[in-house]
Amino acid sequence: MTKKKNTLYRIILQIIIWIVAILFLFPVLYQVIASFKDRSEINNPLSFPASFYMGNYIEAFIEGGFFTLLKNSALVAFFTLLIVVLCGALAAYVIARSSGRFYKIIYFYFLSGIMIPFQAGMIPLYKLINSIGLTDSIWALILIQAGTAIPMSILIYSGFIRAIPQQLEEAAMIDGCSTVKAFFKIVFPLLKPATISTIIINIIPIWNDFLTPLIFISSQDERTLPIGMYTFMGERTADMGPIFAFSVLVCIIPVTLFLFMQKYFYKGIAAGAVKG
């Protein structure tokens, strides 16, 4: 009797969760559908497009300058992640392998950065970037994003390094390996899971960052995708077709990346959360 009740309960739960999941995806699907509607169809939100109208995408590509934006976003993401991974792993290696108060203080100095909101120093940072001549350059975005992401990467790497036995590097160093060589040949390859976590945790926030480029970038050639889309939206307030085409293009890369690397996303998020 209770078993029957249990199965019924489970079927109902299953149906409800499916409906909720479809409702969750609906806004995303809605923009994809709307991006194929032409001008006459777009004002009727309940309709389906009569045909796959590609004009919105052409407008987004050409007038939105999509490729320049994509190139800038890709460069920012690549160099930011490269800096975060290298600087984070190197610093965490020393912190995890050294005892003594000095390194403990350095560790807590880095960790305290997790609590500091970007807005706290945003205004003087504007002046600083100005004075070193990096305003309106993607390098301002790269340095700022990397600097603010370093505390979390040190947290992840140092936890991971502590779990690796020290004998490996010691043996290598006795064999005449220098500290640098021992790190890059022996330690760094072992840190692959931590590196993946660091990249996964940071890549989406870097890709979607809006506030930093809003403040530091003004010229069209240095814009990244979110600011490019913001400008594109500002130029055509009521014309949603091209805007949705643009937003589909902005979404494609993170969503594809996620669909192919789901396992790593879940692991990376969980690793960051547990260590935090």
Next chain:
Amino acid sequence: MRSSDKSLKRTKRMWRILFIIPALVLFTMTVYYPLINSIQYSFTDWDMSSATYNIVGLDNYKHIFDNELILSGMKNTAVFTIYTTFIGNALALGLALILDSRIRAKKFLRAAFYIPCLLSPIVVSAIFSDILQYNGLLNELFRSLNLDIFVNDWFGNEVTAMPMLIVLNAWQWMGYGSVIYLAGLQTIPKEYYEAAAIDGSGKIKSFFKITFPLLMPSVTIMTFMSITGGLKLFDIPYVLTNGGPNSATETMGTVIYTLAFKHQRFGLATAVSVLFFVVIAAISITQVSLTKRKEVQL
């Protein structure tokens, strides 16, 4: 022998310092140096363009509390943070418990709920400003069902704008939170539930006596992320409502941005940002130490 030992030690130390320096310089330059500068400028009438400025003591801090814009930003940020922390945590935990139970197509469901958090705030703003506009999808749906009483200008109405932002936030981050709770649930040994079942404890009792206490580390981190994320809210209200209507969606983030980069009141803006930092730091420290105390060791 001794001297070569010493020089080996010295090169080792040199490498250590060299390994730390890039991270240390970059972090200090982008986080601590600006923060300390903010504190300094908050006591002045600095306006960024002129080279000199006067020290005005606590004047900027006093002006915080008679500035309508700042006060509404504070109030809205507090409301948003409190609601999203409670609602977000409850929904994420509920979803995690469902995804952890025996249901079909778990992988698809988990991915479906996760996808919204990958979307850029600007994309989220574009989608929902269209769906929730006066002639948008939601209202058209109500109209076609003859439910005209529900038709509303969701973001144009002072009363509904902030609740809609809270709903959007829940939609975007529920899947992300459930991933964190799922990871926490998987650390709880199944034997505990078996032992509890043998002792005759029901499902609800098991949840409050076993699941929830052992999930405290996940609760800590989720609460920390909801609070700090809520306090820092900027992108979506900036793009979607621009703080309006009538300051109903101004947040601390939008207020600091507006004061500095639109009104050029840098002294006041830095004072607000310093206060903002102090509040976030104080809340984070208290919250982490409070929920940490409730964590049980396995």
